[in-house]
Amino acid sequence: MALSTTSKRRLERRGQFISGLAVLLVVVLVCTLIFMVCSRGIATFTRDGVPLGSFLTGRTWNPHQSNELGQPTVGALPMVLGSFGVTLLSCAFSLPFALGASIFVVEVAPTFGRKFFRPLVELLTGIPSVVFGVIGLTMVVPWTRSWAGGTGYGILSSSIVLALMIFPTMMSLTADALSAVPDSYRDGSYGLGCTRWQTVCHVVLPTALPGILTATIMGMARAFGEALAVQMVIGNAAQMPSSLLTPASTLTSIITTSMGNEAMGTVYNDVLWSLALILLIMSMAFILLVHLVGRKGSSND
Amino acid sequence: MGGEAKDGLVAGHVSLWYGDSQALRDVSLEMRPREVTALIGPSGCGKSTFLRCLNRMNDRIPGCRVEGSFRLGDQDLYRDVDSYELRRRVGMVFQRPSPFPLSIYENVAYGVKRHLRRGKSQLDATVERSLTEVGLWDEVKDKLNDAGTSLSGGQQQRLCIARALAVDPEVILMDEPTSALDPIATSSIEELAASISRERTVVIVTHNMQQAARIARRTAFFYLGELVEVAETRELFATPKDKRTEDYLTGRFG
Numbered sequence: 001m002a003l004s005t006t007s008k009r010r011l012e013r014r015g016q017f018i019s020g021l022a023v024l025l026v027v028v029l030v031c032t033l034i035f036m037v038c039s040r041g042i043a044t045f046t047r048d049g050v051p052l053g054s055f056l057t058g059r060t061w062n063p064h065q066s067n068e069l070g071q072p073t074v075g076a077l078p079m080v081l082g083s084f085g086v087t088l089l090s091c092a093f094s095l096p097f098a099l100g101a102s103i104f105v106v107e108v109a110p111t112f113g114r115k116f117f118r119p120l121v122e123l124l125t126g127i128p129s130v131v132f133g134v135i136g137l138t139m140v141v142p143w144t145r146s147w148a149g150g151t152g153y154g155i156l157s158s159s160i161v162l163a164l165m166i167f168p169t170m171m172s173l174t175a176d177a178l179s180a181v182p183d184s185y186r187d188g189s190y191g192l193g194c195t196r197w198q199t200v201c202h203v204v205l206p207t208a209l210p211g212i213l214t215a216t217i218m219g220m221a222r223a224f225g226e227a228l229a230v231q232m233v234i235g236n237a238a239q240m241p242s243s244l245l246t247p248a249s250t251l252t253s254i255i256t257t258s259m260g261n262e263a264m265g266t267v268y269n270d271v272l273w274s275l276a277l278i279l280l281i282m283s284m285a286f287i288l289l290v291h292l293v294g295r296k297g298s299s300n301d
Numbered sequence: 302m303g304g305e306a307k308d309g310l311v312a313g314h315v316s317l318w319y320g321d322s323q324a325l326r327d328v329s330l331e332m333r334p335r336e337v338t339a340l341i342g343p344s345g346c347g348k349s350t351f352l353r354c355l356n357r358m359n360d361r362i363p364g365c366r367v368e369g370s371f372r373l374g375d376q377d378l379y380r381d382v383d384s385y386e387l388r389r390r391v392g393m394v395f396q397r398p399s400p401f402p403l404s405i406y407e408n409v410a411y412g413v414k415r416h417l418r419r420g421k422s423q424l425d426a427t428v429e430r431s432l433t434e435v436g437l438w439d440e441v442k443d444k445l446n447d448a449g450t451s452l453s454g455g456q457q458q459r460l461c462i463a464r465a466l467a468v469d470p471e472v473i474l475m476d477e478p479t480s481a482l483d484p485i486a487t488s489s490i491e492e493l494a495a496s497i498s499r500e501r502t503v504v505i506v507t508h509n510m511q512q513a514a515r516i517a518r519r520t521a522f523f524y525l526g527e528l529v530e531v532a533e534t535r536e537l538f539a540t541p542k543d544k545r546t547e548d549y550l551t552g553r554f555g
Contacts, residue, residue, distance in 0.1 A: 190388065
């Protein structure tokens with residue numbers, strides 16, 4: 001029997017209401033989250049009287065003490081540098097492998113790629129970061145120590161662990177970007193007698209470049225935000241990183257190590273929120289970048 | 302400038318399988334030098350598959366198996382020539398115009414750059430000659446650095462033909478080159494096919510029987526993977542020998 005018009009209309013309205021509610025909830029959640037991080041993060045500057053400049057460029061991190069002006073010594077530069085260091089370095093480690101592997105599974109052995117390699121790599125995405133941390137702790141740190149001396153903890157070890165962690169993201173997205181290159185371009189190139197390598201270098205990679213950039217940025221965003229695994233292998237020394245092989249810390253690692261120990265409302269706690277604010281702003285910058293690159297890519301078509 | 306095409310393409314007893322399904326059955330066909338040969342037939346009859354055998358584009362399809370022989374002059378295309386060299390000598394134009402996402406100049410120069418080390422002036426000359434040959438030079442000479450995709454559909458297809466001509470092939474294969482184009486662009490591509498055939502061998506797959514009648518010296522009719530009949534175009538259209546050819550030409554199927 002057919003539904004009457006009124007009951008159809010009611011069904012329609014109910015569906016709209018439920019899906020609309022879901023959207024509203026997410027929007028409210030995101031907005032309050034951003035508001036909370038911002039309001040807490042700003043307290044360092046408004047309530048505790050730390051100048052923004054000395055926070056961002058200060059080289060000493062010791063929130064329990066004050067300097068000669070009576071301001072807490074909360075220079076975040078060591079952590080900012082640590083975060084950018086591990087992000088860039090892990091990307092540099094991961095990108096060549098991600099690119100090479102995606103070229104292989106998209107252009108050379110698509111069946112092997114689709115049936116075996118990509119599911120395998122996706123499995124890697126599901127491994128919890130603490131497992132990567134443990135592997136880093138038991139394999140990478142001793143290895144670094146064995147040839148570089150020192151403790152083995154530091155930016156280099158963290159970058160190696162992070163490179164492993166962001167590889168699946170970067171590889172999957174890069175492979176998607178390569179697959180999205182229209183086959184007609186490949187046909188055109190092969191039809192002119194070009195080899196596979198020539199086709200990849202001169203047609204496929206240039207066409208997929210915006211997508212590869214997006215993959216890189218997504219990988220960087222993940223590396224920048226990763227806390228646990230990094231915390232386990234970086235050494236957590238809140239000092240200016242003098243080399244890749246000495247203990248350092250990142251924005252995330254210092255938050256996870258300290259947040260539980262400091263009472264709400266103290267200067268230390270406020271400053272940790274400020275670090276979180278930097279993280280938030282950086283993540284937004286990464287997302288913005290992805291959209292910009294995406295838009296540029298589509299306008300070229 | 303290379304020499305004229307002296308030898309035709311000869312396919313002998315060609316059968317082809319995609320996995321277990323046979324797409325071509327014992328096809329033997331001679332495509333004479335410096336002539337347009339048209340391949341006609343209903344969709345799925347194997348004419349495009351056959352065309353793609355001629356420069357081994359089917360090699361890229363997994364599970365595709367070819368038997369029989371293809372000869373260009375005294376060379377066997379599947380044994381004596383490597384597929385990259387073969388595709389330079391036997392160029393291809395596809396159904397949809399699909400210039401690379403590069404400038405007009407780079408589109409034409411693309412193949413040349415991949416095969417030969419050429420100086421800038423030689424490359425410029427090749428680009429100009431190829432674009433002139435397809436009648437595009439006057440239209441684009443002031444905007445060679447514009448994107449190839451900024452051209453109209455018909456211009457893009459002529460650009461793709463120029464791209465194929467730039468590496469100086471002996472044979473040009475055209476796979477329904479006008480099916481995505483309007484009537485005016487179609488007639489310019491047809492004239493172009495005719496003029497190319499003064500020096501090179503042209504094999505064209507078409508859905509359009511009038512097109513075959515307009516430009517092809519000889520026409521081959523394919524049906525269900527078989528070559529049913531091949532003859533001078535006029536003869537084939539006027540007095541088809543096979544009942545299936547007659548049915549197709551009179552529009553009784555396909």
